[in-house]
Amino acid sequence: MAGQRGRDVLIKLSDGQEPETFETLAGIRTSEFELNQRAVDATSADSPQGWRELLAGAGVKSMRVRGRGLFKDSASDARMQAIFFAGAIERWELIVPGLGQFTGAFQIAQLSYSGTHDGEAMFAVDLQSAGELSFGAAS
Incomplete structure (x- = not known):
C-alpha cells in the first residue's frame, strides 16, 4: 500500500436520521484507531513443551x-458535550485511507480540553466500541 495522507483519516458521527449520514467531527488534527483482541489462554499440562496455547475465536x-x-x-462542541454527559452510545464511522471504514456504536470514554496562552x-x-462493528474495505 502506498503512503496515505494523515488528513484522510476521519472520525465521523452519525446524524441519527434515516437514511443515515455521517458528519466529520470538526477539526481533527491527529487521530489513532486501535483494534484489540483479548487472548484466551488455553495452556494446560498437556501443552507441548509447556508452550502457551491460545483458544481461537x-x-x-x-x-x-x-x-x-x-x-x-x-x-459541534455542544453536541459532543451532550453525548458525553448523557453517557450516550452513538453510531460513528471511522475511515482509514487505503484500508476501509469501520462503522458501529461507540461511547465517549474521555473528552478533554486544553490550550496555551498563545x-x-x-x-x-477517546471513543470505546460498544458492540459489533462492521468493516468495509477501501475500493
Whole structure:
C-alpha cells in the first residue's frame, strides 16, 4: 500500500436520521484507531513443551479511537458535550485511507480540553466500541 495522507483519516458521527449520514467531527488534527483482541489462554499440562496455547475465536474484540483537534463551531462542541454527559452510545464511522471504514456504536470514554496562552483551544476525544462493528474495505 502506498503512503496515505494523515488528513484522510476521519472520525465521523452519525446524524441519527434515516437514511443515515455521517458528519466529520470538526477539526481533527491527529487521530489513532486501535483494534484489540483479548487472548484466551488455553495452556494446560498437556501443552507441548509447556508452550502457551491460545483458544481461537474466544477473545473479546474492541476498538479504541482517539482524536485531537479543534471544534469547528459551538454546535459541534455542544453536541459532543451532550453525548458525553448523557453517557450516550452513538453510531460513528471511522475511515482509514487505503484500508476501509469501520462503522458501529461507540461511547465517549474521555473528552478533554486544553490550550496555551498563545494558541487555540483544543479538544481530545477517546471513543470505546460498544458492540459489533462492521468493516468495509477501501475500493
